[in-house]
Amino acid sequence: MSAPLISLSWTDHVTGRQGFLVVDRLVRGVSSGGLRMRAGCTLDEVTGLARGMTMKEALHYNPEGHYIPLGGAKGGIDCDPRDPEAYDVLVRYLRAMRPHIESFWTTGEDLGLTQDIVDRAAAEAGLLSSVQAVYPLLDNEKAARRRLTDAFAIEVDGIxxxxxxxxxxxxxxxxxxxxxxxxxxxxxxxxxxxxxxxxxxxxxxxxxxxxxxxxxxxxxxxxxxxxxxxxxxxxxxxxxxxxxxxxxxxxxxxxxxxxxxxxxxxxxxxxxxxxxxxxxxxxxxxxxxxxxxxxxxxxxxxxxxxxxxxxxxxxxxxxxxxxxxxxxxxxxxxxxxxxxxxxxxxxxxxxxxxxxxxxxxxxxxxxxxxxxxxxxxxxxxxxxxxxxxxxx
Missing domain, CATH: 3.40.50.720 (NAD(P)-binding Rossmann-like Domain)
Known part of the structure; x- marks a missing residue:
């Protein structure tokens, strides 16, 4: 197994809690992988998850489809999501990772976080979207974003x-x-x-x-x-x-x-x-x-x-x-x-x-x-x- 392309550790200047970002590889300059928050999260854990994301992307490769697999990545924050300080830690993490999210890391909900919380924190951190790095790869960005927004608005039996x-x-x-x-x-x-x-x-x-x-x-x-x-x-x-x-x-x-x-x-x-x-x-x-x-x-x-x-x-x-x-x-x-x-x-x-x-x-x-x-x-x-x- 080769080493990941990018491996970053971050320390929150307010609480001292740590966060991580690992990019296993890029495809067309972009990677995909969610952001988890749990007490005890480690860099090794995030590294393994990023490698897993590379595999998930490759397993869904369909040369006849519109969806073209991306590289694998993962983010993690060592914090209990139930902690009263968790949301502010999340915002500061996303603010620190903003250049990477804008350029090559698309992310979203994972263990300990829901997409609505990620979206709210991302907006507070100054991000257009947690998946904005993929926008330049879309044939029709406006239509694609509307389609995803509409899909996220759908509920089935209240879920x-x-x-x-x-x-x-x-x-x-x-x-x-x-x-x-x-x-x-x-x-x-x-x-x-x-x-x-x-x-x-x-x-x-x-x-x-x-x-x-x-x-x-x-x-x-x-x-x-x-x-x-x-x-x-x-x-x-x-x-x-x-x-x-x-x-x-x-x-x-x-x-x-x-x-x-x-x-x-x-x-x-x-x-x-x-x-x-x-x-x-x-x-x-x-x-x-x-x-x-x-x-x-x-x-x-x-x-x-x-x-x-x-x-x-x-x-x-x-x-x-x-x-x-x-x-x-x-x-x-x-x-x-x-x-x-x-x-x-x-x-x-x-x-x-x-x-x-x-x-x-x-x-x-x-x-x-x-x-x-x-x-x-x-x-x-x-x-x-x-x-x-x-x-x-």
Whole structure:
């Protein structure tokens, strides 16, 4: 693995908190990757995420499409998003990173932040948009920006389309894996860590596909019900950070320790909250057949080796949670319009094709899905570089 193109550390002069920006590579002079905020965020973490973004972009390369993959990047701030000072730290970070955002880094919501907060802070920091670096690459900037604005204004059942497309992609990844294995949807049990933007949307789509969500974990602990949780009621009872109001629980719902989701009696585990959730010390508790990585880097490499030896299939984050990033660009570049049905259909079709390709290659080569995804990226990056260049 080569070193990233750019690696920056920033210290907030008011609070002393640190922030980071890593650009793994540029394609046509631009990179793409969200901005996360969490206590304990590190430069190494952001570096790994930036490399993952390069892979996500390459995996969605379609030479027939309008959307042309960008390079990979990531931003991170070591601060609890619930801290009263968090928003001001965010504004100062964006102000410090303004030259990079204006020139070559397109960013948006990630762990700990929502897009409306990023947009508000970006405006306060003097930025036109968090994705303005991509504007010069658009055929019709005005129409493209209007299309994206209209798409972000769409709500489905009171939830923003931008909050749903990522979960739609994760859910379709699960369904594609089940279909490939000949496992029926109805009654297949799912345990999720996290009921925020990604986890909540994933739970919504899976439950509507007939799967049974039997456990959900948030910062207060795990909520479990062997007969299946009322997903819609839990979604309605959560706050902006994905924490569920326990007064909304039904008599049959049990409250368990925070890590109980990992050992739930379920066929599918979906870590959709924090990185490094599954490690060598707890992987033995997993009884599920599939772990589907909705969060970034939730399964540590050494743990994945042990899981693979036990026959547990890990569908990697670079594939599974790539739908949100791709939806932004499909919409902005004009592959799809500002329409929820079109967005969901395009996301499902694209994610299913990608999962099928990854699993087929893994089976053919006797490798893990992650190794197969890496191999596909290794094939595509030289093609992208040859056609578009790394920097121009």
């Amino acid at each position: 923003g389309l931008d909050e749903l497309v990522g979960g739609c992609g994760v859910a379709e990844s699960v369904l594609a894996a089940l279909d490939r294995a000949g496992v029926g949807h109805r009654g297949t049990r799912v345990s999720l860590q996290g009921l925020g933007t990604m986890g909540g949307a994933t739970a919504r789509f899976l439950s509507r596909a007939g799967l049974s969500v039997v456990a959900v974990a948030d910062v207060l602990g795990t909520i479990a019900n062997e007969q299946g949780l009322d997903v819609d009621a839990l979604l309605a009872a959560r706050d902006t950070h994905g924490t569920v109001d326990r007064s909304a629980l039904r008599p049959g719902d049990r409250q368990l320790p925070a890590d109980a989701w990992l050992a739930a009696d379920a066929e599918v585990l979906v870590p959709a909250a924090v990185s490094y959730a599954v490690n060598t010390g707890n992987q033995h508790r997993v009884t599920a057949r599939w772990i589907v990585e909705a969060a970034n880097m939730p399964v540590l490499p050494d743990a994945e080796v042990l899981l693979a030896a036990r026959g547990v299939i890990v569908l990697p984050d670079v594939v599974v949670n790539s739908g949100t990033n791709a939806w932004w660009w499909w919409t902005l570049f004009g592959d799809i319009g500002a329409d929820a049905d079109e967005a969901f259909a395009y996301t499902r079709r694209s994610m299913r094709a990608l999962i099928d390709q990854v699993l087929a290659r893994a089976e053919a080569e006797g490798s893990t899905p992650r190794a197969a995804a890496h191999a596909i990226v290794a094939d595509r990056l030289p093609v992208i570089a040859e056609r578009y260049g790394w920097y121009r």
